[in-house]
Amino acid sequence: EIVMTQSPATLSVSPGERATLSCRASQSIGSNLAWYQQKPGQAPRLLIYGASTRATGIPATFSGSGSGTQFTLTISSLQSEDFAFYFCQQYNHWRTFGQGTKLEIK
Amino acid sequence: QVQLVQSGAEMKKPGASVKLSCKASGYTFSDFYIHCVRQAPGQGLEWMGWINPKSGGTKYAEKFQGRVTMTRDTSISTAYMELSSLRSDDTAKYFCARERVAAANDDAFDIWGQGTVVTVSS
Numbered sequence: 001e002i003v004m005t006q007s008p009a010t011l012s013v014s015p016g017e018r019a020t021l022s023c024r025a026s027q028s029i030g031s032n033l034a035w036y037q038q039k040p041g042q043a044p045r046l047l048i049y050g051a052s053t054r055a056t057g058i059p060a061t062f063s064g065s066g067s068g069t070q071f072t073l074t075i076s077s078l079q080s081e082d083f084a085f086y087f088c089q090q091y092n093h094w095r096t097f098g099q100g101t102k103l104e105i106k
Numbered sequence: 107q108v109q110l111v112q113s114g115a116e117m118k119k120p121g122a123s124v125k126l127s128c129k130a131s132g133y134t135f136s137d138f139y140i141h142c143v144r145q146a147p148g149q150g151l152e153w154m155g156w157i158n159p160k161s162g163g164t165k166y167a168e169k170f171q172g173r174v175t176m177t178r179d180t181s182i183s184t185a186y187m188e189l190s191s192l193r194s195d196d197t198a199k200y201f202c203a204r205e206r207v208a209a210a211n212d213d214a215f216d217i218w219g220q221g222t223v224v225t226v227s228s
Contacts, residue, residue, distance in 0.1 A: 003170075005199075032212070034214035034215070036151075036187035036215075043203075043218035043219065043220055044151065044201075044215075045202055045218075046206070046214055046215060048213035049216075055206075055214075056216075060165065072121055076139055087150065087151055089151070089215075090213065091212055091213060091214060092212075094165070095141070095143075096151065097151040097152070097153065097168075098150070100151075
């Protein structure tokens with residue numbers, strides 16, 4: 001099984017600043033990585049697929065990068081609605097998710 | 107609009123089975139794989155398996171082999187997930203999700219159901 005490790009577990013950032021979230025795969029997954037945002041009580045929402053392609057309707061403040069085993073989600077100029085949980089998911093071999101990063105207001 | 111609507115909350119006793127439904131609308135049901143993902147309270151996401159609505163073919167995560175069965179009824183655009191031999195640690199919210207790309211099972215999930223809470227308690 002491919003293990004996905006996210007860091008940090010919690011990230012405290014002030015509104016208007018930039019947030020950088022990391023995701024590492026236990027083996028190479030190419031660009032077969034997605035990022036999701038989840039708010040309490042809601043289903044996850046697809047943000048990024050193919051490691052760097054924004055999903056439909058996702059603002060340009062969200063960007064993804066990386067390939068192989070190291071990936072990054074960057075949220076520039078944080079808005080109040082961006083504070084949530086973020087999960088990465090590999091789909092190179094079946095599916096596994098990272099344990100998530102909680103993005104909270106500093 | 108494209109959506110997945112899941113059945114209501116369930117409360118079960120240990121050892122019982124539960125069968126959840128996921129009704130698709132707004133697109134051709136047979137064209138997109140459906141996955142099942144669960145989330146225990148305060149925890150992360152765990153992939154359980156997929157079903158190809160066109161063929162009925164399935165693939166399950168090793169952890170759930172022998173306990174999970176995914177089926178579908180194309181006449182009503184609905185996928186089902188049955189989990190048997192329930193334990194307290196099966197208490198979770200269960201989501202269905204659609205594969206982003208038609209006829210593929212190697213991509214992200216672009217549409218999610220609202221989730222169904224399953225509580226297992228004696």
